[in-house]
Amino acid sequence: MRALRLMEWKSEPELVEVDEPKPGPGQVVVKVGGAGACHSALHLMHDFEAGALPWGPPFTLGHENAGWVHALGVDVSGLDVGQPVAVYGAWGCGTCDRCRLGVETYCENLAAAPVPGGGGGLGLDGGMAEYLLVPDARHLVPLPDGLDPVHAAPLTDAGLTPYHAIRRSWPKLAPGTHAVVIGVGGLGHVGIQILKATTATRVIAVDTRAEALRLAEECGADLVARSGDKAADQIRRATGGRGADVVLDFVGTDGTLALAAAIVRTTGDLTIVGIGGGTLPVSFFSVPYEASIQTTYWGSRPELIEILDLGARGLVRPRVTTFPLDEAMTAYHQMQQLRLEGRAVIIP
């Protein structure tokens, strides 16, 4: 079968021929129906030096996957060949406290995980191939009726990541509050929909690009603001001078973090989701009183079940552009040039 593989750090991946995977005991092979192209893969191609992560190339890209059960290893029950499934992408040890809760993103026994701190497309072979080997059946969530693999795939990361970040701030998103989404890309445009579907907060979206702000409006944003010198004042005014109860930064550069700190309300949440590499100085006087500042990473398996339910009911629907496997690099290049709207999904 063909697979889009990262062969070494600081290089573009190559489309190469590899053997089809066979499931060992407890494992499942999924026929990939959709593999989302995530911005973080651009960091994998361009930014990492050998040794910076506990894993490395060569591996097949694609950590955002859904498809159909293709082959079951011995001892796997509860799944049928042909059944549509989403793949929970963070593969931990499976037995530590965090993994037992389904929070395998924060596995605390990384030495016992299939790859420390990674998963398919992150150190192990991912979904940008015809078939994907999933090392344990617990990582598969059956798709609810109404959701196809092409639209389910981005929900496993571009949906799950903002869902996790928003869910933890639900108590701060009562009617009368404001939430700001900075960066209306693959994750941000889904984040706006999740805020609208699960809370009664007013949503303000910020981006540099007019097309992204149009997409934000189509996703339900109550107000959009062009990022720049005037954005902080505009958002402060829109919140009656109080600031936003929850600010979700899907970019994470110095500039967006400074904006986030300038617009967060006292006791608000400032959540850094984007891996833009920026920094935010935090001291007693640098942020409003009792503002909580946190990072979040991906989400849990129970949360994946919830975001798939929102997807199946049409309450959250990623804007998807599909590409065949041999045009996957076109998708990444368009993303890099900020020309891609919403999420690219590769159909192998």
Ligand SMILES: [Zn+2]
């Ligand atoms: Zn991702």
Ligand SMILES: [Zn+2]
């Ligand atoms: Zn674990």
